[in-house]
Amino acid sequence: MKGIFLSSLLFLLSGICQADALVVVVNKDNPVDALSKTQVIDIFMGRYITFPDGNPVKPFDLGAELDVKRKFYQRLVNKDLAKINSYWARLLFSGRASPPESVDSMKLLLARVSDTKGALAYLPEASVDESVKVVYRLE
């Protein structure tokens, strides 16, 4: 009985964790198969504009899904959205870099990643479909 209870609890927890898990994805035809956390940070924080193989990268933000966006940056660089917004204001208005393009829905995001060879985006793992490829999983 106890074993069944524990197994059920673990199954339930894994479901919750998966629902809460965020992944970074690219176009399924992108030759990049994996990125490190450092490489993801360098792209989403505007330091590099190419993938490690030298191909141009186009990052996307989930604009309307603020909870997902908040969790992504908290896990990636441990900063809240207010600090991320200030950071990007500094980069944008100093002319150094532009922030990721903001997309208003998960459905539109998947469409943009499918259409854009150099796309890089984040979304809940549960939203991943066959049109994209996972290259990093945020713990």
Next chain:
Amino acid sequence: MIMYQKHILAIWLFLGLGSTWSWANDIEIRTSGFATLGFIDNSSDSLGFHPNLKVPSQTGFSFKTDTLVGGQVNVAFNSDWEAVGQVVLRDRVDKDALNYVEMAFLRRNLGKNWAIRAGRMNTDLYFLSEYQSVGYAYLWARPPVEFYSGVSSISQVDGADILYKTRLDTGFLQFRMAYGATEVKLQTSGGDPTIEFDDLFTVSTIYHANDWELRASYLRVPTEAFTGSIFDQLDVAIAQVPSVFWPEAEEINNQLDFVGKKADFYGLGYKIENDTWMFQTELAYLKSNWVAQADNYSGYVSVGYQLADWTLYGIAAKIKPTEATFTLPASTPPPGTPETLIAMINAIESASNQELEEARQSQTTYSLGVRWNVNAKLVAKIQWDNTRVDASNYGFWIADTVPDSASRINVISGNISVVF
């Protein structure tokens, strides 16, 4: 002025060699902007306050000092080429249309580590140097005047720069060099001079890792032309005295002349922040071989404490000359010099020495402020600055009659800043 414009054109042509521009569907145009509505309440009715020498000073209450609006266009032709233009409308000493253009440059990315820009850019000398007009982007209602006022006279350069960036250990390193020229019109108690700086060179390096950032910068800025200052009038007055009656006149003129002189600026900065605390400090040394600009140290320390959407902060800032005021060598009119001429020479000496004293900057400010993140695009701030200005050293203030004793002045600043 024409020379460096030709250089910019040559650099743009060079950047274009051997590259293929892809037009049509690859072009991305992004527009954005920022604005601040702000007020100051200066406790002094006789000493005009301004955040830097390019902005007209105000006494009493005013909305003019900090209120501004900026617009920017980014045109990405492809992954290698981008053009950026930014205009900032605010109250300025120099109302020439070109001065409202904050940035206008073309960038060529060379792989992931290198980039070259040509056009008008901000000089990368201190933490806020590239976004000082964007109140949303930093903590304070007002950057410390002691550190930012003087050096922000050289906030832009028309020329070119090269950037190198790379991962280094657990952090990220950036190295930038810029070369070019700039022209500024400033407001000082000694007039509103227009200064041309040619052959301007800056180098900066930044390293940031995790939650902290360290930066160092250097600026060399020689003066090409200098007009509109009281020193011009003194120059004219000195020239009216025959040199036989004032043997020291030529030497004095050489020393008071800003043209051909240069300044060197050395800056260091460090900041660190976590979810709750933020600490930032910068220190600078300015060395000038012009007698009217005393060598000085300037710096500040800022600490902030964040609780949810509110951040309380404090700043201590100081600027202090490292040398005594230059005084003109005493005149030695030969026997037989007419009394009227002796009186004239004495008057010019007195006026020059007074001007040299009043051009100095020596003051300390303690500030307290709070920032409220109203929402994702709007912030509100209020800040109280209490400044003690040392006797006669009112170089950052504008006055018809400069006090010869120390003063304590309060300035309250409040503003709301937005990005869009």
